[in-house]
Amino acid sequence: MTTPWSPTDFSAKVIEYYHAHGRKHLPWQGTQDPYKIWLSEIMLQQTQVTTVIPYFERFIESFPTVTDLAQATDDQVMQHWSGLGYYSRARNLHKAAQIIETEFSGVFPQDPETIETLPGIGRSTAGAIASFAFGQPTAILDGNVKRVLARSYAIEGWPGNGKVLKALWQRAETNTPQQETAAYNQAMMDLGAIVCTRSKPDCPDCPLSKHCLAYNSNSIEQYPGKKPKKARPSKSVYWLINIRQEKVLLHKRPPSGIWGGLWALPEVQQKEMSPDQIQQLDPFVHKFSHYDLQVQPLLLSSNADKALVEKNSHPSIMEPAQADWFSLNQLNEIGLPTPVSKLLVKLLEDS
DNA sequence: AACTCGTGGGG
DNA sequence: TCCCCAAGAGT
Numbered sequence A: 001m002t003t004p005w006s007p008t009d010f011s012a013k014v015i016e017y018y019h020a021h022g023r024k025h026l027p028w029q030g031t032q033d034p035y036k037i038w039l040s041e042i043m044l045q046q047t048q049v050t051t052v053i054p055y056f057e058r059f060i061e062s063f064p065t066v067t068d069l070a071q072a073t074d075d076q077v078m079q080h081w082s083g084l085g086y087y088s089r090a091r092n093l094h095k096a097a098q099i100i101e102t103e104f105s106g107v108f109p110q111d112p113e114t115i116e117t118l119p120g121i122g123r124s125t126a127g128a129i130a131s132f133a134f135g136q137p138t139a140i141l142d143g144n145v146k147r148v149l150a151r152s153y154a155i156e157g158w159p160g161n162g163k164v165l166k167a168l169w170q171r172a173e174t175n176t177p178q179q180e181t182a183a184y185n186q187a188m189m190d191l192g193a194i195v196c197t198r199s200k201p202d203c204p205d206c207p208l209s210k211h212c213l214a215y216n217s218n219s220i221e222q223y224p225g226k227k228p229k230k231a232r233p234s235k236s237v238y239w240l241i242n243i244r245q246e247k248v249l250l251h252k253r254p255p256s257g258i259w260g261g262l263w264a265l266p267e268v269q270q271k272e273m274s275p276d277q278i279q280q281l282d283p284f285v286h287k288f289s290h291y292d293l294q295v296q297p298l299l300l301s302s303n304a305d306k307a308l309v310e311k312n313s314h315p316s317i318m319e320p321a322q323a324d325w326f327s328l329n330q331l332n333e334i335g336l337p338t339p340v341s342k343l344l345v346k347l348l349e350d351s
Numbered sequence B: 001a002a003c004t005c006g007t008g009g010g011g
Numbered sequence C: 001t002c003c004c005c006a007a008g009a010g011t
Helices: A007-021 A034-043 A049-062 A066-071 A074-081 A088-103 A123-134 A143-152 A162-175 A181-195 A306-312 A329-333 A338-350
Strands: A234-241 A247-252 A278-280 A284-287 A292-300 A322-327
Touching: A007 A162, A007 A181, A034 A049, A034 A088, A034 A123, A049 A074, A066 A088, A074 A088, A074 A329, A123 A181, A143 A162, A143 A181, A234 A338, A292 A338, A322 A329
Parallel strands: A234 A292
Antiparallel strands: A247 A322, A278 A292, A284 A292
16 A cells, blocks of 8 residues: 655655756746746646747747737737637736736736736636746646646546545645745646656656555556546538638627637628529538537629628627728738638638 | 637647 | 647636
C-alpha cells in the first residue's frame, strides 16, 4: 500500500523538477510584465501552447501595452484573435484593459481577489497572474494540474463535476507552497504537459511516481475521470455571398452567441430566392466541439434582389445586425470566423 | 449544475 | 475518419 505525498515533499519534488526540466523560454516567460502574463493566460485557456505562440507575438507587436489595447478598436482586437476561437476571451480582454485604464489608473491590480473581478479572469487565471507577475502564493488549477493531482492522489470522478472540482481545488491549495510559488505553478503545468500526459504518461521518469497513488495501483488510465459523452446535434444554414464592385457584404454578429463580434456572411435558414438568381457552391460541414454546422454557400448573381437578401439577413427585426461591404484588403482588418475566411480566400483564388 | 463557447493536435 | 480535449470562464 503506497502512502500519498505529503504537501511539503510533493512541492519540493515539483520545484526541483522546475529547475531541472521546466519550460523557461516561452514568449511570455522571462518577464514579470503583468500585461504579457495576463494576455498569455487568456490565450492559453483551452488552447495549446503551439497554437498560441504566433497569436501572442502578433498581438504584443500591435498592442505592446495595456494602454494600447484599451485604445484599440473592437475590430482591431477581433482581427488579432481571428482563428484562435472562444472569441468572448478577446471581448473580455478588451473590456478589462479599459477597466484597468479607467478604474486602476493603468496599473494592473496585484491581489488575486481584485484580479478575479476583471472580465474573463476566473480563479485559476487570477492565481496564475498573481503568482507569475507578483510572486504571490496563489494556487492554480488548469487541465495539467487537475491531471497531476487526480493521479497523484487518486481523486476519482470527472473534474467538471462540482464535488470533484472542489476536491481538486482543496488539494491544489494544500499543496501549493508559500515560497517559490511561481516555480511550483509553472512546474505543475510542465509536468502535466510533458510527463503526466493524458495518454502514455512517462511514469518511470516522473519525480512524483514514488508516491503516486494511481501509478502504484496500476490505474493511471482511470484518472482523471472522463467527461460523459453526449450526442452532437447538427444545424443547417445558408450563407449568402454577395459581391459587388470587388466588395463582399458581411454582417457583424451580435456579442453573445457563436462567433460573437466577428464579421460573417449573412446567414439564413431558408432560401427564398428563385434558382436563377443564385449559384449553389460546394456545401461543407464545419465541426464545432458541441455541434456540426452544415453550410450551403449561395453565390448571388448580380441581378439578384438585394432587398430580399437584406430582409432575410435580419432574423430579428428588433436587433438588426450591422452590415457593411468590405474589399479584399479590408478583410485583413476585421475578425472573421475561420470557415468564412477559408471560403472567401478560396472564392477569390478561383476568380 | 448544466450548457455555451472555436479550433486544431494527436491517437 | 472519429473522438477526446487543450494553461477555463460566464451564464
